[in-house]
Amino acid sequence: MTSHFAPFPPLARLAADLVSGATTSRALVETALERIADPAGQGSTVFLQVDAAAARAAADAHDRLRAAGTVLSPLAGIPVSVKDLFDIAGQVTRAGSRALAGAPPASADAPVVARLRRAGAVIVGRTNMTEFAFSGLGLNPHYGTPLSPYGRGTAGDAPSRGLTETVDVPSGDERIAGGSSSGAAASVADGMAAVALATDTGGSIRIPAAFTGLTGFKPTASRIPREGAVPLSKTLDSFGPIGVSAACCALVDRILAGLEPRVPAARQIEGLRLGVLTHYVTDDVEAPVASALDAALKHLEAAGAILSDVRFAPLERLPGAGRYALSAIEACAWHRPLIAAHRDEYDPRVLSRILKAETASASDYIDLLAERAELIEAAHETLWQHFDAIVAPTVPIVPPRLADCDRSDSEYARINALVLRNPSVFNMLDACAISLPCHPRGDAPVGLMLAGAPHGDEALFGVALAVERVLASIR
Known part of the structure; x- marks a missing residue:
């Protein structure tokens, strides 16, 4: 038996619910952590490290700030996952490998992680991936392989009601989430984060987004600072988001680029x-x-x-x-x-x-x-x-x-x-x-x-x- 949770609603909806008091950051983070910890789900495969205590503390801090009238951005207080390729201060960046397990902890956050924190993102943990990001399939013999919702009873875009779907998955019918950002996509598809930070050198954001029914954006490589991450290709590496909509990706992309966090206007479809x-x-x-x-x-x-x-x-x-x-x-x-x-x-x-x-x-x-x-x-x-x-x-x-x-x-x-x-x-x-x-x-x-x-x-x-x-x- 395997459980699949519906994704979180889009970021705009979450931000509106936080503003109206319909939810709190702590409630959102607790939902994400409960789904990660559910033994019937795949949280133990999707996440290589979970920062439960730090996430709860950050969520409580954002709830206090919000009560005092301070909101850092539309992403403030919302749970976000980070691919294991990025440095997070005090943690070892393993890049999905055992070869780096003994490396020293990072002394500082990667610039993109720091920008997410400054915007108020609550980082719930580090996600699994193809070792060193060098495959589009997402298989990892060391830590397990995250799966797509497809083959577990849904194509990955069930209504966002926070429900759990538990289905029998015939042996051999499990479908991959795609790679290399397999855990990043699975964390969003299974409602363990509202949005994910990932990388794309030859499709590692877009492939898992496609395989899990999500949206993934690969920016122009030089748009986002690429320091503080284990490289695959210094020429081709790009850093970007996986989310449930284009607007979610647009908002996070601008935060990663150091720009005002807003969603650009849609073009008119006629004449495009x-x-x-x-x-x-x-x-x-x-x-x-x-x-x-x-x-x-x-x-x-x-x-x-x-x-x-x-x-x-x-x-x-x-x-x-x-x-x-x-x-x-x-x-x-x-x-x-x-x-x-x-x-x-x-x-x-x-x-x-x-x-x-x-x-x-x-x-x-x-x-x-x-x-x-x-x-x-x-x-x-x-x-x-x-x-x-x-x-x-x-x-x-x-x-x-x-x-x-x-x-x-x-x-x-x-x-x-x-x-x-x-x-x-x-x-x-x-x-x-x-x-x-x-x-x-x-x-x-x-x-x-x-x-x-x-x-x-x-x-x-x-x-x-x-x-x-x-x-x-x-x-």
Whole structure:
């Protein structure tokens, strides 16, 4: 038997309830902690560390501040989870690995964690993840693998009434939450946090958002300070939120960027120019994904959006672009001393991906950076000058079964490559991107991805809010 809790309501609703006195920060935090601790749930797998005492103390402090007329932001007093990749003062940052278990505690919060605290977020704990963030599946042999609500009786978007659904899950039917931010997404989907702080190097925010029926935003990489976190790729790493709506992600994104915490205005759907990618990202798409995307696009067009098929030819070069991945080369450089000391403590599948770049030369690395620069320039000329956003399926498949992903190394590699393929395109293009759920309620979760030009984050949120309103009418 497995319990699944409904997600918290959107941040705007929680903030309004706090203002009206319908709830308190302590009540919200207690709800999150109870769900984490419920032995019938998956809190012990989703969280690697729970800060119950500190969270209760922070919640009580915010309730006192609110009673005195002080509210730090719309996020004040609301429970938030933090991926195990980020430094939190006084805690060891393990990055989902046993190799870092003996590392010294962080001396200070990562800048993004500090910004969340200053905005009043109540951090309830650190979430599980793929070891060192180097996979899109979220499997972790050390601490367990968080699961999607799909396969446990719901697609991850049940009404937010705080109810528990307990269902029999047939052996082998459990579905992965996706990675690498598996625990981050599961913490929001199962109502153990209202929003999650996560990272995205090749889709690690958008993949789990898509697989759990949530919304996930990958900002332009340089928009958010990246100090204070274990790196995967210094070029591609991006820090952002997973939440239950585009507005939730927009609010948290602005806090992470050091901006005034507000939600940008939605664009008018009528006349919105959307470029729909027609190749590469649509290869090997499963029927439920194709059906959900097709229905979503038809509704957007009926609402007045201008949809145009677009073929971005440079994508055809990506499968054969050199022998090495940019992330693997940069990861290999960072991990070399740690592997020398703790090789046997690594997840073998993660280790093998890192070591693929052992023989890469400086010329290989320079060539990859040059090819990326060419891709970014081509996207400027072909995509961003002509469209308000580009549309693609976030992931071409519905959440796969855990048993299928873990069956063999070859099957793991195949599914991992397929899951990472679409979102990683936009990391290579230095774009901003968001995944929105677009499946009919109760069906397998499917994400519709919108991508925008580098540094066009605010504009993309305006588009996403408009698109989300249309999608809500079919969900």
